[in-house]
Amino acid sequence: MARIEDWALITSGGRYVEDVRDPALAGCRYGAFVRSPVAHARITGIDGSACRADVFTAADLDLPPAGRGPVVQPWLARDVVRYVGEPVALVVADDRHRLADAAAVVRVGYEPLEPVIGVEQALAGEVLLFPETGSNVVRVHGTSFDGAGFEGCEVVVTRTIVNQRLAPLPLEVRGAACVWLAGRLVVWLPTQNAHAARDLIAAALGAPVRVITPDVGGAFGAKMGADPEVVVLGWAARRLGRPIRWTETRSENLVAMTHGRGQRQTITIGGRRDGTVLAFRLDAVQDAGAYPRSAAKLLPKFTCLMAAGAYRIPVVEARVRAVLTNTTPVASYRGAGRPEATAAIERAMDLFAARIGMDPVAVRRINFIRSFPYTTPTGACYDSGDYHTALDRVLAAGGYRELRAEQERRRAAGDVVALGLGIGCYVEVTGGGGVGEGARVVVGRGGVATVHTGSSPHGQGLASTLTMLVSHRLGVDQVIVRHGDTDLIARGTGTFGSRSLQYGGSAVSRAVDLVVDRARDRAADMLETAAGDVELTAGVWRVRGAPSSRGLTWAELCSAEELAADVWFDDAEPTYSFGAHLSVVEVDTETGRVVLRRMVAVDDAGRVINPETCVGQRHGGLAQGIAQALFEEVRHHPDGSLVDGCWGVGASELPDFELLDMATPTTRNPLGVKGIGESGTIGSAPAVQNAVIDALSHLGVDHLDMPASPMRVWQAIS
Amino acid sequence: MIPAPFDYRRPGSVAEALELLASPGAALLAGGHSLLPLMKLRVVSPDVLVDVGALAELRYVRLDGDTVEIGALTRFCDLVVDPVIREHAPLLARAASSVGDRQVRHRGTIGGSLAHADPAADVPAAVLACGGVVMVHGPDGARRVHTRDFFLGRCRTALGLGEMIVSVRVPRQTHWGFEKFTRRALEWALVGVAVAGESVVLINMGDRPVRAGVTEAALRQGASIEQAAGLAAWNTDPVDEPHASAGFRQHLARVLTRRALQRAAGRVPGGLS
Ligand SMILES: Cc1cc2nc3c(=O)[nH]c(=O)nc-3n(C[C@H](O)[C@H](O)[C@H](O)COP(=O)(O)OP(=O)(O)OC[C@H]3O[C@@H](n4cnc5c(N)ncnc54)[C@H](O)[C@@H]3O)c2cc1C
Numbered sequence: 001m002a003r004i005e006d007w008a009l010i011t012s013g014g015r016y017v018e019d020v021r022d023p024a025l026a027g028c029r030y031g032a033f034v035r036s037p038v039a040h041a042r043i044t045g046i047d048g049s050a051c052r053a054d055v056f057t058a059a060d061l062d063l064p065p066a067g068r069g070p071v072v073q074p075w076l077a078r079d080v081v082r083y084v085g086e087p088v089a090l091v092v093a094d095d096r097h098r099l100a101d102a103a104a105v106v107r108v109g110y111e112p113l114e115p116v117i118g119v120e121q122a123l124a125g126e127v128l129l130f131p132e133t134g135s136n137v138v139r140v141h142g143t144s145f146d147g148a149g150f151e152g153c154e155v156v157v158t159r160t161i162v163n164q165r166l167a168p169l170p171l172e173v174r175g176a177a178c179v180w181l182a183g184r185l186v187v188w189l190p191t192q193n194a195h196a197a198r199d200l201i202a203a204a205l206g207a208p209v210r211v212i213t214p215d216v217g218g219a220f221g222a223k224m225g226a227d228p229e230v231v232v233l234g235w236a237a238r239r240l241g242r243p244i245r246w247t248e249t250r251s252e253n254l255v256a257m258t259h260g261r262g263q264r265q266t267i268t269i270g271g272r273r274d275g276t277v278l279a280f281r282l283d284a285v286q287d288a289g290a291y292p293r294s295a296a297k298l299l300p301k302f303t304c305l306m307a308a309g310a311y312r313i314p315v316v317e318a319r320v321r322a323v324l325t326n327t328t329p330v331a332s333y334r335g336a337g338r339p340e341a342t343a344a345i346e347r348a349m350d351l352f353a354a355r356i357g358m359d360p361v362a363v364r365r366i367n368f369i370r371s372f373p374y375t376t377p378t379g380a381c382y383d384s385g386d387y388h389t390a391l392d393r394v395l396a397a398g399g400y401r402e403l404r405a406e407q408e409r410r411r412a413a414g415d416v417v418a419l420g421l422g423i424g425c426y427v428e429v430t431g432g433g434g435v436g437e438g439a440r441v442v443v444g445r446g447g448v449a450t451v452h453t454g455s456s457p458h459g460q461g462l463a464s465t466l467t468m469l470v471s472h473r474l475g476v477d478q479v480i481v482r483h484g485d486t487d488l489i490a491r492g493t494g495t496f497g498s499r500s501l502q503y504g505g506s507a508v509s510r511a512v513d514l515v516v517d518r519a520r521d522r523a524a525d526m527l528e529t530a531a532g533d534v535e536l537t538a539g540v541w542r543v544r545g546a547p548s549s550r551g552l553t554w555a556e557l558c559s560a561e562e563l564a565a566d567v568w569f570d571d572a573e574p575t576y577s578f579g580a581h582l583s584v585v586e587v588d589t590e591t592g593r594v595v596l597r598r599m600v601a602v603d604d605a606g607r608v609i610n611p612e613t614c615v616g617q618r619h620g621g622l623a624q625g626i627a628q629a630l631f632e633e634v635r636h637h638p639d640g641s642l643v644d645g646c647w648g649v650g651a652s653e654l655p656d657f658e659l660l661d662m663a664t665p666t667t668r669n670p671l672g673v674k675g676i677g678e679s680g681t682i683g684s685a686p687a688v689q690n691a692v693i694d695a696l697s698h699l700g701v702d703h704l705d706m707p708a709s710p711m712r713v714w715q716a717i718s
Numbered sequence: 719m720i721p722a723p724f725d726y727r728r729p730g731s732v733a734e735a736l737e738l739l740a741s742p743g744a745a746l747l748a749g750g751h752s753l754l755p756l757m758k759l760r761v762v763s764p765d766v767l768v769d770v771g772a773l774a775e776l777r778y779v780r781l782d783g784d785t786v787e788i789g790a791l792t793r794f795c796d797l798v799v800d801p802v803i804r805e806h807a808p809l810l811a812r813a814a815s816s817v818g819d820r821q822v823r824h825r826g827t828i829g830g831s832l833a834h835a836d837p838a839a840d841v842p843a844a845v846l847a848c849g850g851v852v853m854v855h856g857p858d859g860a861r862r863v864h865t866r867d868f869f870l871g872r873c874r875t876a877l878g879l880g881e882m883i884v885s886v887r888v889p890r891q892t893h894w895g896f897e898k899f900t901r902r903a904l905e906w907a908l909v910g911v912a913v914a915g916e917s918v919v920l921i922n923m924g925d926r927p928v929r930a931g932v933t934e935a936a937l938r939q940g941a942s943i944e945q946a947a948g949l950a951a952w953n954t955d956p957v958d959e960p961h962a963s964a965g966f967r968q969h970l971a972r973v974l975t976r977r978a979l980q981r982a983a984g985r986v987p988g989g990l991s
Pocket of ligand 1: 745746747748749750751752753754755790791816817818819822825826827828829830831833834838839840841877881882883884904905906907
């Protein structure tokens with residue numbers, strides 16, 4: 001089934017928070033944040049007197065702190081700023097033009113403090129972001145190392161590599177529209193989880209809150225809940241007694257929205273010359289930015305959990321230390337800790353293969369996990385998989401042997417354009433974050449089914465998939481899917497971590513089961529027979545075995561009273577999606593320019609319900625992983641300001657993807673599905689990175705950090 | 719992303735534009751694709767915008783003997799398709815086709831690009847390589863400035879207060895090569911090279927379009943393309959950035975100069991698309 005979301009999104013651009021024209025917002029004012037231009041400084045004064053607008057600072061806010069202890073981001077910076085982009089003051093004006101003029105003349109005095117930039121400086125601990133805590137390390141996750149696993153190894157390779165910081169860069173920047181109605185705050189907010197946003201804002205403001213999610217123009221993990229700005233806007237709307245709208249600028253978004261990734265990893269891999277890997281250690285330092293967000297909690301946990309990758313390695317040790325630096329806080333970004341783990345093990349496999357002189361494919365085959373369920377040394381319990389078949393399929397489709405032969409020929413002929421092949425095999429936990437999910441399914445007048453889901457799709461196409469599920473099971477033509485409004489949906493967890501179909505879909509499926517049970521009873525009554533004697537075929541209830549009898553349509557069944565079921569679904573366990581990617585690149589050895597020629601991928605997410613949606617997720621995911629491997633990086637100058645960079649990829653940088661189908665079901669949820677949202681990103685980054693390194697292996701290169709920028713390639717070979 | 723307040727005027731002729739331009743704080747607006755972004759960032763805040771974008775009298779291409787004359791408001795997209803340009807000044811068509819994306823090429827003008835004088839811009843380097851002459855009108859009447867003398871530094875030109883470019887005159891030249899190195903499609907050049915006849919101009923290798931004088935001299939003295947290209951980075955001073963150091967840009971300048979010269983010599987294929 002084609003995605004039902006696309007027509008509106010493509011033809012009219014959807015209805016984003018900027019487009020909301022609710023009468024309650026009439027006469028609204030506009031807010032903008034004055035942000036710190038420096039990475040670390042004491043605030044000596046804030047002067048908004050030149051400004052023909054309302055200016056609010058931390059001193060005005062009468063709000064409880066956002067968390068306990070000293071290491072918490074204040075709603076607005078108080079006394080000290082800790083990153084470029086940290087909100088310092090809110091300016092509110094009557095229109096956007098005056099707002100821009102007003103925000104430009106707020107004067108803030110800063111007395112510079114030495115900034116902590118990069119994980120080395122954070123670990124050195126000479127300057128502390130929060131001196132009262134005695135350390136910049138905010139979290140240590142994982143095991144301590146004893147080294148015993150490496151003792152019997154014939155070969156041990158160790159290397160320090162960087163999984164660079166990225167900016168999520170959604171097409172739609174952050175924004176909000178706030179209005180107080182009868183003592184309750186109503187917020188239109190692009191978010192991935194309206195209920196968590198509501199709870200956070202309500203706790204801060206001590207008042208009831210309704211969150212309504214309009215269309216969301218991309219989130220990738222960076223629109224979880226509500227950022228501090230939203231709480232400040234809600235507070236100001238109450239103080240001023242007027243609705244307020246806020247939309248950040250693109251430049252602001254680059255420094256003020258959370259970033260992703262940002263690990264420095266020391267990887268050590270050991271084994272025998274026959275290709276058997278005996279031990280692997282991942283010792284990572286996570287740059288969490290200035291205040292702890294998910295990089296100080298979830299990311300280290302996922303990185304440790306997924307450290308073993310697709311391999312049966314007797315000893316796996318993983319540790320992630322999250323440290324604070326004077327940079328934008330780091331949080332989830334498509335994969336959230338898992339791409340980092342995958343890149344580490346996939347690089348390690350290639351380094352090990354290169355050291356023992358074996359093809360990277362052969363080493364992977366020797367070490368794959370082949371029986372399931374399998375529990376890794378770091379505690380991940382893989383449900384089902386078929387890793388060697390996934391790899392075999394991409395190699396066959398890609399023509400791996402012929403490509404290797406072509407590589408040989410070109411090297412022998414002295415071609416300045418080098419060919420490289422890279423493999424990325426991955427396993428990822430999906431549905432590993434959040435608890436259950438809520439759903440309500442109602443069949444009402446006219447036989448229209450309405451689905452209320454606690455999932456919060458924002459571009460993925462979940463509404464299409466749920467529509468398929470429901471219309472297929474009930475046989476109804478019209479299905480309406482509603483989500484993201486805390487008044488309509490009693491409980492919800494949201495869309496993140498590739499969880500929505502497993503949890504949200506299973507919840508809807510359970511609710512549909514209940515509706516069918518209730519409908520059967522009602523149909524039996526109306527048809528004056530026993531419940532066991534009616535059946536539903538093609539949307540009509542009939543007496544069993546009487547196909548030509550007059551049946552009851554859903555419209556007839558529900559003409560007097562709707563049928564509804566509410567479900568909270570939480571009896572599922574996380575699943576482990578997997579796949580194999582083959583990347584083929586050409587590297588111009590004169591300029592260092594890398595061109596991605598082919599991308600062949602198996603992404604196995606268990607049972608597929610809507611192939612279109614699944615392919616869409618794979619395309620976007622692949623593009624994002626490729627972008628990390630080749631183009632993107634958020635870098636800071638030593639003073640903590642952002643280095644002009646290279647953001648995003650477009651179709652011009654990407655080949656047609658060669659996608660192969662494979663579906664190994666799981667028994668961990670009623671639908672047999674696993675997550676697909678992050679797979680492409682997790683597998684493709686190491687595949688492309690490995691391909692670039694492979695292209696240059698005859699020139700003595702065995703590692704290159706991402707992104708493989710032309711200069712980095714040139715430096716490696718000159 | 720909202721500019722400071724300004725007045726907006728739309729003159730109907732060059733004469734009227736010059737009159738309006740005489741008022742303090744006035745700035746010409748052509749395609750707006752350099753000026754408006756700077757205004758939105760509040761890097762510049764003119765008091766009056768004199769919008770000449772729709773002045774049809776300055777949007778033309780004509781052949782005048784061995785010279786191609788191009789009106790200042792001729793857009794990049796015109797240069798790409800114009801038959802006179804393609805036949806007699808193909809380097810300009812090629813350079814214009816590499817500017818930004820379709821929207822940018824449909825708004826940006828040759829006059830605006832020259833006046834803005836960004837050292838990373840494509841068309842100014844091509845015009846300089848061709849030995850173009852900038853025709854200027856101002857409060858003191860008309861004058862002509864050779865492109866050799868026109869670019870004075872990063873976004874600085876020989877244009878005086880109240881002066882505007884009305885056209886560009888370029889000698890006919892069909893022997894050309896052009897290389898632009900970007901990381902992704904639709905980007906500004908990390909480094910570029912424009913070759914017309916004997917002249918080699920580097921893009922983004924200094925504070926203005928830079929003649930590769932040592933390479934030109936070596937070629938005149940009979941050096942091979944490879945030898946001459948190896949000298950292309952002499953006397954260049956490119957910006958040094960974390961993702962593209964000055965040394966890397968100089969290396970690129972040598973490689974790209976060789977490729978552009980080979981193209982100009984017909985040794986490698988590649989024409990206008
Ligand atoms: C997204 C994007 C990508 C781009 N990519 C590239 C690229 O790859 N390569 C490239 O070369 N350029 C690129 N550009 C810049 C583009 O080429 C600009 O359009 C051009 O530099 C300016 O021309 P304009 O007509 O838009 O000038 P405007 O922006 O209108 O004016 C620029 C300056 O010139 C002055 N001016 C304009 N016309 C005249 C005149 N006739 N006489 C005197 N002064 C005048 C103005 O007062 C102003 O100071 C890009 C721009 C954008 C927005």
